Amino acid sequence: MEINENIIETLGKITYGLYVLTTKKGEEINGMIASWVSQVSFSPPLVMVGVRKNRYSHKMIDETGIFALNVLAKEDINLVSRFKGPDPKEKFKGLKWKTKATGAPILEETLAYMDCKLTDSVNTGDHTIFIGQIIEADILKEGVPVTSLDYGKVYLGQS
Numbered sequence: 001m002e003i004n005e006n007i008i009e010t011l012g013k014i015t016y017g018l019y020v021l022t023t024k025k026g027e028e029i030n031g032m033i034a035s036w037v038s039q040v041s042f043s044p045p046l047v048m049v050g051v052r053k054n055r056y057s058h059k060m061i062d063e064t065g066i067f068a069l070n071v072l073a074k075e076d077i078n079l080v081s082r083f084k085g086p087d088p089k090e091k092f093k094g095l096k097w098k099t100k101a102t103g104a105p106i107l108e109e110t111l112a113y114m115d116c117k118l119t120d121s122v123n124t125g126d127h128t129i130f131i132g133q134i135i136e137a138d139i140l141k142e143g144v145p146v147t148s149l150d151y152g153k154v155y156l157g158q159s
């Protein structure tokens with residue numbers, strides 16, 4: 001079935017949180033804005049993130065089997081523009097980060113993090129659903145998570 005304007009506009013009514021999805025392979029780090037994120041199990045604690053197959057992060061998560069989801073606070077919304085871009089060096093410039101259990105970068109100025117080991121990859125359409133078990137998680141500061149409503153746009157998966 002063809003995707004038409006009604007479908008696209010209706011998909012735009014889904015609301016999401018905004019996260020920086022990070023990963024690390026050896027000395028190489030990367031991060032990207034991800035919004036297709038959800039908890040999918042309580043015990044064990046599992047989360048999923050939908051990543052388009054052409055993302056560099058896709059290749060890295062596939063190869064390393066690790067990722068972290070950094071939860072952005074409303075006040076961190078300025079981080080969206082740098083982590084939606086293509087240059088990994090620019091993305092982390094001037095930002096403090098550390099590693100925890102898996103080695104994926106944890107951004108120190110964000111609201112909270114979930115450090116995850118990949119448990120399943122579901123190949124679906126033009127995205128892959130990466131499912132990860134949360135190995136470690138913590139709240140880093142007080143604040144309110146940012147959503148697509150604050151950002152004013154919704155990621156539709158188009159490019």
Ligand SMILES: Cc1cc2nc3c(=O)[nH]c(=O)nc-3n(C[C@H](O)[C@H](O)[C@H](O)COP(=O)(O)O)c2cc1C
Nearest residue numbers: 032033034035036050051052055056057084085155
């Ligand atoms: C608000 C917003 C939400 C996004 N959500 C996703 C997402 O859930 N999945 C995805 O694959 N790309 C998403 N993107 C696009 C990626 O962040 C962007 O393509 C990034 O440059 C990919 O980086 P990489 O190729 O270095 O991994 C989103 C972008 C924005 C601005």
